Amino acid sequence: MFLLPLQLFAEQRERDLVFDEAKATANRLNKPLLNAGCGFKYWRAIMESDVNMDVVPQDVPNFVLGTVENMSMFSDKQFGAVFCVHVLEHVDNLARAKSELERVADYQFIVTPSPLFLSSWLLPKHKRVFNDTKGMSVLVEIPRV
Secondary structure, eight states, X not given: OOHHHHHXXXXXXXXXXXXXXXXXXXXXXXXXXXXXXXXXXXXXHHHHOSEEEESSOOOXXXXXXXXXXXXXXXXXXXXXXXXXXXXXXXXXXXXHHHHHHHHHEEEEEEEOOOTTSHHHHHOTTOOEEESSSSSOSEEEEOOOO
């Protein structure tokens, strides 16, 4: 019972630090910030990003419907930074998603769920668990029936 609040605090803290870096980078480059996989929960990123994108329609400012696996609506290096939190564990084609993130933004700021937390392994919509929280290397692909 005590671990869940610790997990949530740790994830929120990491997300805030990464978002601060993404926003500062986009501002330094004088280019917009893309929030890829915006969802509806992390309001700070939603309100402070220039463009919010998700696969599910969201009632948020500057919303674009789309997937990180196909961001053809954006031009190459249109964004100074892309902020992508708890998205890559859900996509079908990880290589394509990473390629698109690199194509549309000068810098990518990615956060994935920690492999230390049970929810990373058990949530039915997770297709993979990463070795780290930056989505750099896949620890295991989770077969789902």
